[in-house]
Amino acid sequence: MNILENIRIVLVNPMFGGNMGSVCRAMNNNGITDLAVVAPRADMDMDEARKFSCNARAQLEARKEYETLAEAVADCTVVAGTSARTGFYRDTAYSPKEFAPIGLESAKDHKIALVFGREDKGLFNEELALCTHIIQIPSSELYTSLNLSHAVYVCCYEMFCAAGIFSPAEESAPEADxxxxxxxxxxxxxxxxxxxxxxxxxxxxxxxxxxxxxxxxxxxxxxxxxxxxxxxxxxxxxxxxxxxxxx
Structure with a gap:
């Protein structure tokens, strides 16, 4: 089994269809296909979501929807919530690169989840309380908050790289003597x-x-x-x- 199949991306109450479509594209770029959406908004612009998903539209249609975060991660061992804010217990956060081997170790045999909060308010404290780990993506002090799809891409990319699945093309021509x-x-x-x-x-x-x-x-x-x-x-x-x- 491909270890990436055990990684679930969880979006909590996302606001914009374009972001959700772009998340599907970011996931598929990195070989991850399990998408869960918690408390989807009734006014979500799904036409925009389909537009931004491009060739990952099948991923968008295959999403699973849940009423609560607890339900979305019930079958997961490691649950990593992302947060741009500091303070309280967020000071023990991991970077995506630091977290990747930890998550993959559990993903060998279990489902794990990477949880992303609302575009405007992120994850609430009671939602972070369900998480076993916190991920904070390094960013400039000029603007610490990333676009939702960008945050998903960074985290998925680090998991993809750490999984060792991708092999870059190598020079096939012999070296000149x-x-x-x-x-x-x-x-x-x-x-x-x-x-x-x-x-x-x-x-x-x-x-x-x-x-x-x-x-x-x-x-x-x-x-x-x-x-x-x-x-x-x-x-x-x-x-x-x-x-x-x-x-």
């Missing part, structure tokens, strides 16, 4: 002489600069061949130009 690199550098040296790009007294200094540029990161065989071809073509064009008497 020393012989190919030296052939390339020799051709570039000849090109700079033929094109009169640099005077003899500065040639060695310029070559050292080029070596630093081209070896700053891994140089692959295709990379080296492109650079080699560029230098050869520059030499050929220069020679054709000179044959036409353009000195």
């Amino acid at each position: 020393s012989a190919l690199r030296e052939r390339m550098f020799a051709t570039w040296r000849e090109m700079m002489i033929r094109t009169e790009f640099v005077h003899d007294q500065k040639l060695d200094h310029m070559m050292m600069g080029l070596r630093r540029i081209f070896t700053r990161s891994k140089l692959t065989v295709p990379d080296a061949k492109i650079l080699l071809g560029l230098a050869r073509q520059s030499i050929w064009v220069t020679e054709q130009w000179k044959k036409k008497g353009n000195r």
Whole structure:
């Protein structure tokens, strides 16, 4: 079973359809599909929610609705509530990155919940009392409160990364060996002489600069061949130009 299937996102009394739709998109971006909505508002603009959910509309339609937070998290072990406010017992809050391994450890065998409060008032104290952990997302003092969907994305992203499911693409081309690199550098040296790009007294200094540029990161065989071809073509064009008497 995919461990992310055991993570439930709980929205308490959300105000705006656009936010709820964007939450669905943020969840699916990070492989999380269990959405619970507590005390949904009768005047919620569902057309706006569907619009903002984009290709995560199926996620929006699959949401579960509950009258109370207690009902929404009844089958969950770890329940983490998010809060931008400080003070009282909120001072023991975890960052999303710190919480991720804690939540995932329980999610191996149980349902866990990440709980997000109202856009204007967040979670009330009695709702935070149901939480086993508090998450506070680091933010600038200029504006500490995040948009609901942004907060959901940050927390989901940290869970997704900590789960180790995503594997970034790796360079498949082989790395250029020393012989190919030296052939390339020799051709570039000849090109700079033929094109009169640099005077003899500065040639060695310029070559050292080029070596630093081209070896700053891994140089692959295709990379080296492109650079080699560029230098050869520059030499050929220069020679054709000179044959036409353009000195």
